[in-house]
Amino acid sequence: MTKPFSFHLIATDGAARAGEVETAHGRIATPAFMPVGTQATVKAVTVDDVARTGADILLANTYHLMLRPGPERVAALGGLHRFMNWPKPILTDSGGFQVMSLSQLRKIDEHAVTFRSHLDGNMYELSPERAVEIQRLLGSDIAMQLDECLRLPATRDEIERAMQLSLRWAERSKRAFEGAKPGYALFGIVQGGDDPALRVESARALVGMDFQGYAIGGLAVGEPQAVMLAMIETVAPELPADRPRYLMGVGTPDDILKSVARGIDMFDCVMPTRAGRHGLAFTRFGKINLKNARHAEDHRPLDETSDCPATRDYSRAYLHHLVKSNELLGAMLLTWNNLAYYQNLMQDIRTSIEAGRFSERAGEIQEAWVKGDIPAL
Amino acid sequence: MTKPFSFHLIATDGAARAGEVETAHGRIATPAFMPVGTQATVKAVTVDDVARTGADILLANTYHLMLRPGPERVAALGGLHRFMNWPKPILTDSGGFQVMSLSQLRKIDEHAVTFRSHLDGNMYELSPERAVEIQRLLGSDIAMQLDECLRLPATRDEIERAMQLSLRWAERSKRAFEGAKPGYALFGIVQGGDDPALRVESARALVGMDFQGYAIGGLAVGEPQAVMLAMIETVAPELPADRPRYLMGVGTPDDILKSVARGIDMFDCVMPTRAGRHGLAFTRFGKINLKNARHAEDHRPLDETSDCPATRDYSRAYLHHLVKSNELLGAMLLTWNNLAYYQNLMQDIRTSIEAGRFSERAGEIQEAWVKGDIPAL
Numbered sequence: 056m057t058k059p060f061s062f063h064l065i066a067t068d069g070a071a072r073a074g075e076v077e078t079a080h081g082r083i084a085t086p087a088f089m090p091v092g093t094q095a096t097v098k099a100v101t102v103d104d105v106a107r108t109g110a111d112i113l114l115a116n117t118y119h120l121m122l123r124p125g126p127e128r129v130a131a132l133g134g135l136h137r138f139m140n141w142p143k144p145i146l147t148d149s150g151g152f153q154v155m156s157l158s159q160l161r162k163i164d165e166h167a168v169t170f171r172s173h174l175d176g177n178m179y180e181l182s183p184e185r186a187v188e189i190q191r192l193l194g195s196d197i198a199m200q201l202d203e204c205l206r207l208p209a210t211r212d213e214i215e216r217a218m219q220l221s222l223r224w225a226e227r228s229k230r231a232f233e234g235a236k237p238g239y240a241l242f243g244i245v246q247g248g249d250d251p252a253l254r255v256e257s258a259r260a261l262v263g264m265d266f267q268g269y270a271i272g273g274l275a276v277g278e279p280q281a282v283m284l285a286m287i288e289t290v291a292p293e294l295p296a297d298r299p300r301y302l303m304g305v306g307t308p309d310d311i312l313k314s315v316a317r318g319i320d321m322f323d324c325v326m327p328t329r330a331g332r333h334g335l336a337f338t339r340f341g342k343i344n345l346k347n348a349r350h351a352e353d354h355r356p357l358d359e360t361s362d363c364p365a366t367r368d369y370s371r372a373y374l375h376h377l378v379k380s381n382e383l384l385g386a387m388l389l390t391w392n393n394l395a396y397y398q399n400l401m402q403d404i405r406t407s408i409e410a411g412r413f414s415e416r417a418g419e420i421q422e423a424w425v426k427g428d429i430p431a432l
Numbered sequence: 433m434t435k436p437f438s439f440h441l442i443a444t445d446g447a448a449r450a451g452e453v454e455t456a457h458g459r460i461a462t463p464a465f466m467p468v469g470t471q472a473t474v475k476a477v478t479v480d481d482v483a484r485t486g487a488d489i490l491l492a493n494t495y496h497l498m499l500r501p502g503p504e505r506v507a508a509l510g511g512l513h514r515f516m517n518w519p520k521p522i523l524t525d526s527g528g529f530q531v532m533s534l535s536q537l538r539k540i541d542e543h544a545v546t547f548r549s550h551l552d553g554n555m556y557e558l559s560p561e562r563a564v565e566i567q568r569l570l571g572s573d574i575a576m577q578l579d580e581c582l583r584l585p586a587t588r589d590e591i592e593r594a595m596q597l598s599l600r601w602a603e604r605s606k607r608a609f610e611g612a613k614p615g616y617a618l619f620g621i622v623q624g625g626d627d628p629a630l631r632v633e634s635a636r637a638l639v640g641m642d643f644q645g646y647a648i649g650g651l652a653v654g655e656p657q658a659v660m661l662a663m664i665e666t667v668a669p670e671l672p673a674d675r676p677r678y679l680m681g682v683g684t685p686d687d688i689l690k691s692v693a694r695g696i697d698m699f700d701c702v703m704p705t706r707a708g709r710h711g712l713a714f715t716r717f718g719k720i721n722l723k724n725a726r727h728a729e730d731h732r733p734l735d736e737t738s739d740c741p742a743t744r745d746y747s748r749a750y751l752h753h754l755v756k757s758n759e760l761l762g763a764m765l766l767t768w769n770n771l772a773y774y775q776n777l778m779q780d781i782r783t784s785i786e787a788g789r790f791s792e793r794a795g796e797i798q799e800a801w802v803k804g805d806i807p808a809l
Contacts, residue, residue, distance in 0.1 A: 094753075096761040101741075123756065124728065128729060138749070354509060369517055376472065383764070384476070387760070388478075
């Protein structure tokens, strides 16, 4: 019999938390970074190699999968885990964010959002109930409520209206999720833009509904980092300590360190994978642009101390050559390196929280980025 | 101390031969298929995964590498094996074929071929001596003489002129190769188009120069398979039994079976890698086009009996989804599958030659292709 979905704290260090989420498909050590597998694939890397980087959980996008291949088809094929050959936990978003950023002719009313597919022009309707149904068909370990996510800046009235609609949709999502099998969870999403009072109101209302976890949405959409951090500081104290907290769509390694310091447990972002397809490598020494001609004769790997083959076994000169030659292997190796870097960073964070030296370790990590790369010999 | 380059036969079965080539970077079991790593990468697959398919040797293209990153730079970086992180044998072509097919404003005279780079418009000269020098800078275990490769059909006069020029270039290439370290070899290339008398003349002259191996060039350039096989039948008996025979740029699995039956030991072709990037899978059941909608709900992997993860661990429905979605992982998995299929085929060929049942086994393999894929349940 599957264990129920659960979260427990292993250690805290200031506001930073190390913990463990238990799901139908296994455990997630937190703070956790979730690589993004938009169309049921983490771009340019196999699931076996994603697993080798240490990732416990992937994120997949409901919007893309509802359009192609379709949730009913994925269910008939045994669910998303089997479809993409990833036996570990999967979180799906609700589709709302991407309906609003990718689709055309969308119309939002109390009932649902209606939109035209960017693929074939067909009309689709996404209601809170359908978003939950899709995520159950996919078999997501962690599903997200449908919400309305505005771009900042927006007026206070717009932000409040969207936040209140998202709360009503949260209730409907929760009702639709009733009867889910043990080990599966639905998270509510705190909205409220950059307005602290609205954020608090949203958080308290959601906590009153008793979700299994809480996300902070509507950030990392263009606002300054200081605004994002202020909103986390406003919201985190409102959330129960015994539930995981997920900051959606974040972020840079620096965003992650600063958000963990403020009590966040889970992250997702396309940054490591997208950057990998554009010639950028994340390393202990900061970000390295492999397009730069200074790498053309550099024997050194990105980081000889890494246990990731992509990071350790190929020279910067070779990576430069691949990127300049538009070879797929360049995207593959840099994506793999970047995912390994992010997972090593999360492991480093967890270890230092457990050791009670998170803030010291975060300082060391940031110092190494600032110091930058060692010049070639 | 490195052993000298050598070839010995393990078994023969009719004209088919199983053998072993010894090079500076290790052994090659023959008949061998060499995956093509044009720009110092086998497109869309890591060298570790290429090695896992069972490939003993890769081919890299001198033309591409002389233009970018340049042979002197590769040499400064420790040679091509180290550059691309492939410790096993490498064969390079001479660059001649691609100068003639890819570059503009080429001019051939007795001394060399002069051409304009397709990358940056700079002028380059490739002489037999420079082709050998480049391949030594790259560190190729097996280098090829510079030759002039015509497209068929061509007049007998054109074919004869190019063949005679290639013979004079063979002599110059051989002189230029003198003093190479033990374990490294230079192969001569038999030319002569589709003219048996010219082919025999070319083969005899090259054998008189005593090369360490012999290639058959100028085939698989658009002529019918029957012409190609007739030329192999003409040339193979002229070649010494104790030297490896390499059929350049070939081919389909069927071409390989029929060429092995006529005494060929080595092959290279972009087919498995290129087809993998275009949604085509080679399998025991023949070629499968994953773009086809009939795969959209097919649970089955390409071949559940395979030991290649790409072949065994992903459903056809998922591969179809990846191909339709233009996801890089589709190209990655199908390339990997195709290389594994080719290497499994070569292993099957070698085993059956050693068991004295090659012709029977070749018949079974061809029958399975013709029978085709098992319909979905």
